[in-house]
Amino acid sequence: MFVTARPQFKPTTEQLPDDLFAAINELKRELNAIVLAHYYQDPDIQDIADYLGDSLGLSQQAAATNAEVIVFAGVHFMAETAKILNPDKLVLLPDLNAGCSLADSCPPDKFAAFKATHPDHIVISYINCSAEIKAMSDIICTSSNAVKIVNQIPKDTPIIFAPDRNLGRYVSEQTGRELVLWQGSCIVHETFSEKRIVQLKIEHPEAEVIAHPECEPPVLRNANYIGSTTALLNYSLKSDRETFIVATEPGIIHQMQKAAPHKHFIPAPATNNCACNECPHMRLNTLEKLYLAMKNKTPAIELPEHIRISALRPIQRMLELSV
Numbered sequence: 413m414f415v416t417a418r419p420q421f422k423p424t425t426e427q428l429p430d431d432l433f434a435a436i437n438e439l440k441r442e443l444n445a446i447v448l449a450h451y452y453q454d455p456d457i458q459d460i461a462d463y464l465g466d467s468l469g470l471s472q473q474a475a476a477t478n479a480e481v482i483v484f485a486g487v488h489f490m491a492e493t494a495k496i497l498n499p500d501k502l503v504l505l506p507d508l509n510a511g512c513s514l515a516d517s518c519p520p521d522k523f524a525a526f527k528a529t530h531p532d533h534i535v536i537s538y539i540n541c542s543a544e545i546k547a548m549s550d551i552i553c554t555s556s557n558a559v560k561i562v563n564q565i566p567k568d569t570p571i572i573f574a575p576d577r578n579l580g581r582y583v584s585e586q587t588g589r590e591l592v593l594w595q596g597s598c599i600v601h602e603t604f605s606e607k608r609i610v611q612l613k614i615e616h617p618e619a620e621v622i623a624h625p626e627c628e629p630p631v632l633r634n635a636n637y638i639g640s641t642t643a644l645l646n647y648s649l650k651s652d653r654e655t656f657i658v659a660t661e662p663g664i665i666h667q668m669q670k671a672a673p674h675k676h677f678i679p680a681p682a683t684n685n686c687a688c689n690e691c692p693h694m695r696l697n698t699l700e701k702l703y704l705a706m707k708n709k710t711p712a713i714e715l716p717e718h719i720r721i722s723a724l725r726p727i728q729r730m731l732e733l734s735v
């Protein structure tokens with residue numbers, strides 16, 4: 413089994429510039445680099461990004477960029493997807509330990525055995541998975557195009573959907589298709605408390621609940637709108653409501669608040685009083701690590717060529733089916 417090594421990030425004794433923003437902007441010019449960031453990154457990283465988006469938007473940008481260096485402020489599977497699309501470019505991830513509990517919930521050896529028990533099924537995999545799982549898939553999808561992609565598959569073609577059971581269940585309901593689900597999940601999106609969301613709705617009767625489809629059914633049942641991070645952002649801006657209970661990683665609220673300062677965004681609470689609605693993997697990246705990654709041109713994403721080639725095909729399929 414191929415597992416990408418994720419060495420521990422070692423605190424540095426290197427001198428950091430006083431103005432990290434200016435230093436990163438200078439390195440962007442020197443390296444001909446683009447910084448791609450997901451909405452779950454720290455606000456500082458969001459503010460320095462050349463492109464900020466959801467997993468689909470980030471993949472589309474990675475596929476289209478002319479930059480020589482891609483600095484990926486997100487988690488490992490996202491940077492790996494950029495590398496699969498750009499084998500000749502340097503793809504940097506500020507902290508190689510920035511993994512994903514959902515991707516980790518689908519080990520390639522176990523998934524290969526599962527797939528072998530359904531030989532007549534095609535495999536549609538959520539992009540939140542390793543390159544090895546992508547290499548075993550027919551089509552990749554994200555939370556913003558999963559319904560659209562499943563709807564394009566002939567009705568008599570049976571489908572395995574991996575690795576997120578919550579997104580899979582949601583897609584099944586939306587498309588009326590029976591999907592064989594891999595039982596993976598995201599630690600962040602399973603942490604939201606239905607009870608505390610209902611309490612918030614009572615306290616803020618004017619509020620709308622907006623939720624990511626990685627959430628569990630009791631949370632989704634309380635949602636007025638369900639969508640990817642970009643879709644949630646757009647919905648909150650165009651809605652005439654002023655208050656939103658946001659059931660996804662709260663990093664997205666930075667953009668919501670910037671675009672609509674007069675609106676009120678309440679992060680959906682976790683089952684206890686922890687800050688576990690923040691993705692511990694995404695939050696490993698910091699502005700300091702991003703600067704050092706650019707300055708030292710490491711850590712970089714590498715993967716075996718045979719896996720890259722097999723993983724590229726289903727990603728290209730997704731990009732074709734998403735237009």
Ligand code: 13P
Pocket residue numbers: 465466467468540554555556626639640641642
């Ligand atoms: P999207 O980027 O598709 O909204 O998914 C969120 C997520 O969990 C990324 O890891």
Ligand code: SF4
Pocket residue numbers: 487511512513514515540598599600601661691692693694
């Ligand atoms: Fe993975 Fe969940 Fe973090 Fe997204 S929020 S990167 S699915 S652990």
